[in-house]
Amino acid sequence: MSWNQSENNIWVAGHRGNPQECPQNTMASFKSAMEAGVDMIELDIQMSADGELVIMHNFTVDETTDGSGRIRDMTLKEIRSLDAGSWFDKKFRGERVPLFEEFLDLGKEYPNMYYDFELKEYPENGNESRAYETADRVIAMIEECRLADKCVLNAFSARLLWYIHDKYEGRYKLHGYYPKNLLGEYDRDPYDILYCACVCEDFTRENFERLKQRGIDTWAGTRFRTREMIETAKECGATLITCDNPREVMQILRDMGLHR
Template identity: 45%
Template sequence: MTGPLTGPVARPRVVAHRGNSAVAPQNTLAAFEAAARAGADALEIDVRLTADGEVVVLHDDTVDATTNGSGKLADLELREVRLLDAGSWFSPAFAGQRVPTFGEVIDLLRAHKGLDLLLEVKGPWTAQEVRRVTEPLRAAGLADRTVAQSFWPETVAALRDADPGLRRGLLVTTTPDDLVERCRELGVVMCNPMGTVLRDAPDAVAWLHDAGLATAVWTLNEPEHWAAAVALGVDEIITDRPDRLAGWLAGRD
C-alpha cells in the first residue's frame, strides 16, 4: 500500500469501502469478492470485538442495521453473531451471508494477492487487544499489504506498541493546527480525511504530503468528487463504487 510520499501521485489507488458495498451487503465476503472482481487496489473494512474477544467485521457497535439480529456486538459471543443473516437486509439474493471473522478476511486476502487491506479498528483498543489483528496479519505474511487506521488516537498508539513495524493511519474529520504534530507523535504514514476536508481545506493534501504523509480520502462516490480529489493529488480514494471509480480512472488514462 501507499507509504510516505514526496509529492502527489498521478493516479490514486481505488479503495473499496466496506467492499464493493454498492452491489453487495457491506462488510461481507460477497462485497469483498465483488471488490476484487471490480479491480480495487485495496479493501477498507471495520473490525470490532465480540463479547468473547473474537475479531469480526462490522461497522456499527450494534448488529441492528446490517443483520437480522439486534443488540450491541460487545454483548454477543461469536457463536451468536455467526448465526445472524448479514445479507437479506440488502437483497434476498444475499440471504445467508454472515458477519465475517477476521480469519476469513485473511484467507480471502491470501487468495487475492493483488488486493491490499485498509483496516479500520473501531473504538478504543488496548495493545493486548490489537494483537488479535496484528499477530494474524504477521503470521499470514500480510503485514506489508496492510495499513491499520482508527479515529481513536489511543488505538493508533496501541497498534504502534503492539507492532511498531505495521503501517498505521489516523482518520480525521477536520484538520486542526496540531494535526501534523499529532501524526508524528503516533508515527503514522497516512492521515485520511473525510471528503468535506477537501472542500473546506483544499491545501490540506499538499501540506500533509509536505509532512511525508499519504492521504486516503473518504467516502467519494461521484465523478465530480473524484475529479476534485485527483486534482488535489490524493493518494487513495475510498469509495462505495470501486467498479465505477476504476473505470473512470482508466478512461482518464
C-alpha cells in the same frame, strides 16, 4: 509487491468491500470488490463477547442483520446465527457476519491485494484492555499471513495508533484522519506517526499539502464517488480513494488515465 499509488495512479479501495452491489462487510461484498479489480479492501474489526474477531462497522448488529444487540455483548454463536444479507437483497439471504480469519483466508486467493484494517475497539471508557487485545490479535494474524507490508492499520483513536506505534516500534503503516479532532483525545500528536490520512472535510489543495509537508500521504473518502469529486481529488493530490462504488470509480479514473 510495492506501494505505487500516486497522484497519477490513484488507487481504489473498496469500502467494506463493494457495498453498492452487495451487503457491506460480508464475504460476498469482499469477493465482488476483489473480482472487480480494486487495489485495496477496507474493513472493520470488532471483538465478540467471547473474544472472537468479527467484521462489522456498526457497534450493533441492528442495521445490517436480522438481529439486535451490541457486538461486544454477543457471543460468536449468536452473531453467526444472524442473516447479514437479506436486509440488502433477498438474493443474499444466508450471508453471515464474517470472522477476520475467514477474510484472511479469502485474501490468499488474491496475492496482489492490499488492505486497510480499521480497528473499531477504542481504548476509552473502560474499554482499554479490549482495544489493545484486539489490536495485538489482529497484528498477530497479519504477521502470520505475512501481510505487514501490504496493509495499513486504521482507527479513529490517536491513543490506539500511538499504542501500535510504540509497541511495534513503528513497523506498521498507520492510517488516521483529517481534521485531527476526528482522532479523539491524545497527549502526543498523532500526525507525527501517520503514514496516511483520509481527508474528510475542507477539500482544498492547501489542506492536502499541509499533510504532505508532514510526510503524510493523502487519501480521499467515500464522498469522492462522482466524476466531479474525483477531479477534485486529483486537483488536491489524493493518491487513493476509498469508495462505496468501486467499479464506477475505477472506470472514471481509467477514463481520466489515472488507474492502471
